[in-house]
Amino acid sequence: MKALTIIGGGLAGSEAAWQAAERGVHVRLYEMRPQVETGAHTSPDLAELVCSNSLGSNLPDRAPGVLKNELRRLGSLLMRCADQTAVPAGGALAVDREKFSRRVTAALEAHPRVEIVRKEATAIPDGPAVIASGPLTSARLSDAIAELTGREHLYFFDAIAPIVTLDSINFDIAFRGSRYGRGEQMAGDYINCPLNREEYYAFVEALRTAERIELKSFELQLEQGVKAGAHTFFEGCLPVEVLAQRGVDTLAFGPLRPVGLADPRTGRRPYAVVQLRQDDLAGTLYNLVGFQTNLKFPEQRRVFRMIPGLENAEFARYGQMHRNTFIFSPALLRPTLQFRGRDALFFAGQITGVEGYAGNIATGLLAGWNAARLLSGQQPLTLPRETMLGALCYYVTHASAADFQPMKANFGILPSLDEKVKRGRRGKRQRMLAYANRATASLDRFMQLVAEK
Numbered sequence: 001m002k003a004l005t006i007i008g009g010g011l012a013g014s015e016a017a018w019q020a021a022e023r024g025v026h027v028r029l030y031e032m033r034p035q036v037e038t039g040a041h042t043s044p045d046l047a048e049l050v051c052s053n054s055l056g057s058n059l060p061d062r063a064p065g066v067l068k069n070e071l072r073r074l075g076s077l078l079m080r081c082a083d084q085t086a087v088p089a090g091g092a093l094a095v096d097r098e099k100f101s102r103r104v105t106a107a108l109e110a111h112p113r114v115e116i117v118r119k120e121a122t123a124i125p126d127g128p129a130v131i132a133s134g135p136l137t138s139a140r141l142s143d144a145i146a147e148l149t150g151r152e153h154l155y156f157f158d159a160i161a162p163i164v165t166l167d168s169i170n171f172d173i174a175f176r177g178s179r180y181g182r183g184e185q186m187a188g189d190y191i192n193c194p195l196n197r198e199e200y201y202a203f204v205e206a207l208r209t210a211e212r213i214e215l216k217s218f219e220l221q222l223e224q225g226v227k228a229g230a231h232t233f234f235e236g237c238l239p240v241e242v243l244a245q246r247g248v249d250t251l252a253f254g255p256l257r258p259v260g261l262a263d264p265r266t267g268r269r270p271y272a273v274v275q276l277r278q279d280d281l282a283g284t285l286y287n288l289v290g291f292q293t294n295l296k297f298p299e300q301r302r303v304f305r306m307i308p309g310l311e312n313a314e315f316a317r318y319g320q321m322h323r324n325t326f327i328f329s330p331a332l333l334r335p336t337l338q339f340r341g342r343d344a345l346f347f348a349g350q351i352t353g354v355e356g357y358a359g360n361i362a363t364g365l366l367a368g369w370n371a372a373r374l375l376s377g378q379q380p381l382t383l384p385r386e387t388m389l390g391a392l393c394y395y396v397t398h399a400s401a402a403d404f405q406p407m408k409a410n411f412g413i414l415p416s417l418d419e420k421v422k423r424g425r426r427g428k429r430q431r432m433l434a435y436a437n438r439a440t441a442s443l444d445r446f447m448q449l450v451a452e453k
């Protein structure tokens, strides 16, 4: 069997290496640390957790919990190491970060088919390869990736706006409509939350004074505006709180401008309007347009719930702006994580547009598994969309160009439950459980089919 090159010994690359090696492939894993630093990692260990030591909820009926159970079911090395090094964290899976990455490093160092090369990779390998160099991919490799993908398809910052669930929006206040009635849907493409003068100024003041996540030295550019996506809107993309800081009326003339909209309750134009747009692939999720932000998550909850109509908003994802190297996967990758036009080249981890530790481990797992299948003459696998991993891979390879931004595990990206199940499961807990059970059953069926073949 041929050898596989993996670039990046982080979460995705380490998992990919293990999966491929366990299936008989000789793996050459390139990790540039400690010779070349990323600015965020602090050790030479593989699979270092760069920030929080929590991998998110471990509860079986929560989206991150579903993903973790899929990883366990699929034999993930990193999930095993995480379980073995867990520290008390309520319903979440938090780990002793040093023990965790040392365990992963030791397992890979001891594997007879894994060769770890401590060197920066500066080119895309010609042969079979997985690129898992992460959000802080080195500059020279970024150049090589840009050459492969086209410069317009490689981004260096994300600009994630918060997403709320449709059923948590208060339609006694919010209304559907598009500016000047130009939407594609009868009722309008947007959900609009109107603010009067007092509400607007109170909101701007709260935004300006809310606590922010501290920027790292390699992220200071965010204060000036960065290119953070395919859409021209993102050319000079700034956090919403920075816009608010520039002047009290900046937002009222920017993303909150009310022109072309009338509040059906009064028949008049509101002082300002927050618009929410449906995520293309997930009909129950709406993102706050222009609200990319670096506020701390509890602050986002507090401040964005001041928006009339969002008093009880449930956040499926909080906003953030990060230094983040990622490719425009909808045009470049298949759900198998293969690069279109080069079957033996895979991408995995944050660079695909999947967000979060567990999601990055999971895409590494699939890329390593699929690379091994390809090298042994089998077809790479596409996981069912009902599974969380299948849904993540589908999302990043099918999301719309207009607002493609990294996505983490959540129930909104799964196909809807069928109406009968929905009606029978009224409560939110019940619905989450139904999604989780369906994902488990779907993965079981899939694994059985793969085993039979």
Ligand SMILES: Cc1cc2nc3c(=O)[nH]c(=O)nc-3n(C[C@H](O)[C@H](O)[C@H](O)COP(=O)(O)OP(=O)(O)OC[C@H]3O[C@@H](n4cnc5c(N)ncnc54)[C@H](O)[C@@H]3O)c2cc1C
Residues within 6 Å of the ligand: 007, 008, 009, 010, 011, 012, 013, 030, 031, 032, 033, 038, 040, 041, 047, 048, 049, 050, 051, 052, 053, 055, 119, 120, 121, 122, 132, 133, 134, 135, 136, 137, 138, 141, 216, 322, 323, 348, 349, 350, 351, 355, 356, 357, 358, 360
């Ligand atoms: C500052 C920061 C904080 C984050 N905090 C969190 C958090 O708290 N929770 C969360 O869920 N997610 C967080 N993320 C997002 C993401 O989940 C992590 O970055 C995650 O580690 C990504 O996994 P990965 O395998 O794609 O990349 P990484 O784990 O970063 O692995 C990539 C590896 O590739 C190596 N590398 C890069 N270029 C080369 C090259 N040319 N040659 C050889 N090796 C190379 C790097 O040294 C690194 O070890 C954060 C991201 C950043 C940037």
